[in-house]
Amino acid sequence: MFRNSYDSDNTTFSPxxxxxxxxxxxxAVKQGSAAIGMRSKTHAILLTLKRSTGELATYQKKMITIDDHVGIAIAGLTSDARVLSNSMRQQAMQSRMLYGRPIPVARLVQTIADKAQNNTQIYGRRPYGVGFLVIGHDETGPHLFEFSPAGTAFEYYAHSIGARSQSAKTYLEQNYEAFEDASLEELVRHGLNALADTLQQDKNLTKRNTSIGIIGPSTEAVDRAEEGKVSGAAQRGYFRVIENDDVEPILRSWRRSRGEPEDEPEAEGEGETQQQGGDAAQPQDDVEMA
Structure with missing residues (x-):
């Protein structure tokens, strides 16, 4: 790689x-496997492609629960993700202890963005090498934010990060108008379509490499809320992650909607290993990427 005098200093601008x-x-975020976020009027969802570090390794988790009403999907260095997610949990816990209520999603994301931005202007520190998609549900409804190592945080209707995420963005941009009024099932189906576009040609979505995170009320709670019988946390729902055997019925329904065989593909096409980094540079040495 070509280097110059500005490469090792994160506090000095180049010409x-x-x-x-x-x-x-x-x-570094682009080296992580793909993560997709979407939201409708009632729900916000995350979909991730889990990655294995080798043939003998299990698939790495890509989603982290921050609070009952907030969850994140990560792409990049897992060690940095652990530090930042712990900080987010502390902020969420502090809000409940001091104010007796869940922290607003936008405030939580802005707090962690300020923490990351601080590292970009202090000599001797390095930026965090991880990006987040953050979904949550508060008094103002469902939210989807992207956090980047630059210390920025933007809200989206739909977004994707990680390796080959541009393919997913193309699908999301072409179909985003249908997301706002979509049911949860339709939203998940669109998300799986976008996630499948990030795969290499010989790979498939399976129960081992696919995770789905959902925040929002259950169908019953939505109906009862319209009748004025449900309020508060029941309307917001709780962040929950669906993976492994629990995600298989969803994948079967999705394959059926695409006219594909419902049975899970053969094992050799299940996912990708850490060394298959897609459109970004390959991970170096034993740095753990997700």
Missing amino acids: QGKLHQVEYALE
Whole structure:
């Protein structure tokens, strides 16, 4: 790789107006496997492609529960994700202890963005090499945010990060108008379509490499809320992760809607290993990427 005097200092701008260390951190996010987020009027969902570090390793978890009403999907360095997610949990716990209520999703995301931005302007520190998709549900409804190592946080109707995420973005951009009024089942189906677009040609979505995170009320709670019989946490629902055997019925229904065989594909097409990084540079040494 070509290097210059600005590569090792994250507090000095290059003549082109760039902070190279921040840009390298953004590249680390692209080395992680794909993560997709979407939201409708009632729900927000995450879909991730789990990655295995080798033939003998289990698939890495891509989703982390922050609070009952907030969950995240990660792409990048798992060690950095652990540090930042613990900080988010502390903020959520502090809100419940001091104010007796769940922390607003936007405030939580902005807090962690400020923490990451601080590392981009202090000499001797490096930017965090991980990106998040954050979903949550509060008094203002469901939310989807993207957090990046640059310390930015933006809200989206739908978004994707990680390896080959541009293919998923293309699908989301072409279909996003249908998301707002979509049912939970339709939203998940669109998400699986987008996630499948990030796969290599010889890979498939299976129960081992696919995770789905959902925040929002159950169908029964939605009906009861319309009748004025449910309020508070029951309307918001709880963040829950569906994976392994629990995700198989959803994948079967999705394959059926696409006219494909419902049975799970053969094992050799299940997912990707850590060394298959897609459109970004390959992970180096034993750094754990998700």
